[in-house]
Amino acid sequence: MALRGPRHFRGAAKVKDICFHHDPRSGQLCSDSACSKQHIDTLTQDAAERFDRAWRAWQTRESKAKESGLQKPNAPEKSMPAVCSSMPLTSDLPEPPGLFEVPWYYDERWHQRAMSAGMISSCTFLAHSSLWSCMPRLRRYREIHPVQRPVFATQLGRRCGELLHLAPHPAVICVEKPYLGGFVEGFAQTVTGEFILVVVNGGDAPVTVDQQSIIGKLPGLEACFAMNLHKAVDARFVPLPIGLPHHCDGLHRGNLRAASEAESLIQQCRAKATPWNLRSQRLLVTPMQANRLRERYLERLSSPEFGALVRVVTTRLDFAGFLALMAEHQTVLSPPGRGHDCYRTWQALAVGTVPLVVADPCFDDRLYTNAGLPTIPGPEELTPELLAPLLQQGYYMGHLSRSGALVLRGIGLTAGIALKKWRKKGEIDCGLVLLTGQRLDSRLRSVESIGQMVDSMMLVQILSGGRYTPNEQASSYDHEAVIATLTEQRKELLGEVEDSQPCGRPLEGVGGQLLSM
Known part of the structure; x- marks a missing residue:
């Protein structure tokens, strides 16, 4: 939609008070995080709502045309999709003055x-x-x-x-x-x-x-x-986990044609991804917004001594190209952005690539440590001799790419999130790390005593909207015994996968790491 003047934003500020540099959909952020102007991507909410309704109406007309075999008929009024009420579902909620209707x-x-x-x-x-x-x-x-x-x-x-x-x-x-x-x-x-x-x-x-x-x-x-x-x-x-950003999840702004556009792109990328053993073993440094830490890593890893171990890409890519680039490599650098957690970490896991993360003593790193993700030293301490073993560790996690264990699956995530179950008598921590992302089968029946069948690692209580009721047998649940059983079964699974490794490199010792709390 062309923006020709302030009249396109009912009740909005004048054009001179709008920041046009902040557009996450295009990978652009305004330089000042405390920008006093109104961001253009927020002001386009009204247009996005109207576009969404128009798009649904057009899809309805097209589907009816295909069913009847007609050439773009004029859709009768009754074929237009009903517009849901935009009023709050609950009354008496506070409403501050907004910039537009x-x-x-x-x-x-x-x-x-x-x-x-x-x-x-x-x-x-x-x-x-x-x-x-x-x-x-x-x-x-x-x-x-x-x-x-x-x-x-x-x-x-x-x-x-x-x-x-x-x-x-x-x-x-x-x-x-x-x-x-x-x-x-x-x-x-x-x-x-x-x-x-x-x-x-x-x-x-x-x-x-x-x-x-x-x-x-x-x-x-x-x-x-x-x-x-x-x-x-x-x-x-x-x-x-922060998961995927708004500007590519198709839910809030932009990409309104499909609510699961990012999901379909990831599935397409995984289907076309380079087989693990043919992926580049060089560490990928992707295009990213600059900050002091990232600039130091970029400067260090761009030096000639890392040439055989690192691939640096600075060209900006669209989301599909970005995913495809990561899927060509076994490991990718994922340093913090404005916050400690980084979208790139979860995007990499979604396409089966192992992210190298940065440890920070101030932050809770259980998501990373439970998943067994390698941590990279600081830029000043980093040497080729220290980086090479980390890339090898990333290779040992290659079975995850084949099994899909690190895919963002359902609303849950199979990378180190514990299941939390709550009872009136207190908390029972039933943390199970890195299951296969598939429904529990007969080989994992011992897990069922904790009271929940899962498709993947989920925050059960959150995703059930508080409706989850713990299994009454949970009081006799032996957490350590279940973890030990899963560890042994994981070793058996890895033993089966090892025979399919063309290059013959071992996958020993991975199971214990992946199932540690």
């Missing part, structure tokens, strides 16, 4: 689209929460003045606490980080009942120890899953 809260139409997608993102986490219809549309916090944002968040938290009794307990509450402080303050005033808090990115600020301390005092808190989590001192806090 788009509802502050999601409707059923958005929820259906979000639930149809299979990839992890902030959108899908929100869609699977209990009070999704009571949470503001993602990213609209940028339309609220920073001084007014805590006031709105407090009102929102107070109202959600009042509505908590409508959801099965423990309810799952999903909150964007910019609202977190005010939301917790208001929520504490009215909360009644047990709940699980999911904190998703709105910006890349960490969830600090001080914030964890405040959240931990909320009455009824069973667990808190958070993106970019600082090292937790409370066992109820668990790191959450």
Whole structure:
């Protein structure tokens, strides 16, 4: 849609007050993270909504034309898809003044689209929460003045606490980080009942120890899953992967023609991916937005001494080309961006490539350590002698590419997320790491005693919207015995795979790492 003037944004700011440099769909971000202007990708929400309705209408007409064998007939009015109400599903929700005429809260139409997608993102986490219809549309916090944002968040938290009794307990509450402080303050005033808090990115600020301390005092808190989590001192806090970005999940802005466009691209990429043993063993350094740490890695790895071990690509690519590039390599560098966690980590795992991540003592690295992902030394300490063994370690994880164990599958992720099951008598940690991404078969029947059949590693309580009921046999569950059984079975599986290795390199010792807690 061509933008010819401010009249295209009803109630919006003038063009001179709009930042046109911030467009994540094109890989562009404004240079100043505290940009005072309104971002163009936010202002296009109204246009996106109208385009989505028009596209659905066109698809309906085309499908009817094919069924009747007619050449583009004029669709009768009744063939037009019904437009779902854009009004909030719950009344009396606070609404700050917005920049344009788009509802502050999601409707059923958005929820259906979000639930149809299979990839992890902030959108899908929100869609699977209990009070999704009571949470503001993602990213609209940028339309609220920073001084007014805590006031709105407090009102929102107070109202959600009042509505908590409508959801099965423990309810799952999903909150964007910019609202977190005010939301917790208001929520504490009215909360009644047990709940699980999911904190998703709105910006890349960490969830600090001080914030964890405040959240931990909320009455009824069973667990808190958070993106970019600082090292937790409370066992109820668990790191959450950021998954895939909004601008390529087809749910929130752009790519509105298919809710699972990113998922289909990943599936196509995996189908065409180079076989593991034919992939390049050189470390891939992909195009990425610059920051100080990334610039230091780029400068170090671009030096001639790393020429035989590293491939540096600086040309910008579209999403499909980016996935295809990663699928050509066994390992890829995945340093932190603005936050500790990086989209590239999960995009790489989605196409069966092993990411080399950077350890940070401030952050909770359980997602990485549970998955057995290699960590790369800092740029100043990195040498070819240190890098070569890491690439070899990446090779040993090659069976994951074949089995699909690291694919973003369903809404769950098979890379090191523990299943959390909650009972009235307390917490039972049933963490099972790196299952095969397929339904449990007869070889894994011992796992069924924990009370849940899973297609892949899922955050069961979150994704069930609080409706999951633990198995009564869980009280006799022996966690260590189950892990030992899975470890032995993993070794057997790896032994079967070893015979299919054309180059004959062993895969010994991988099972114990992959199934460690």
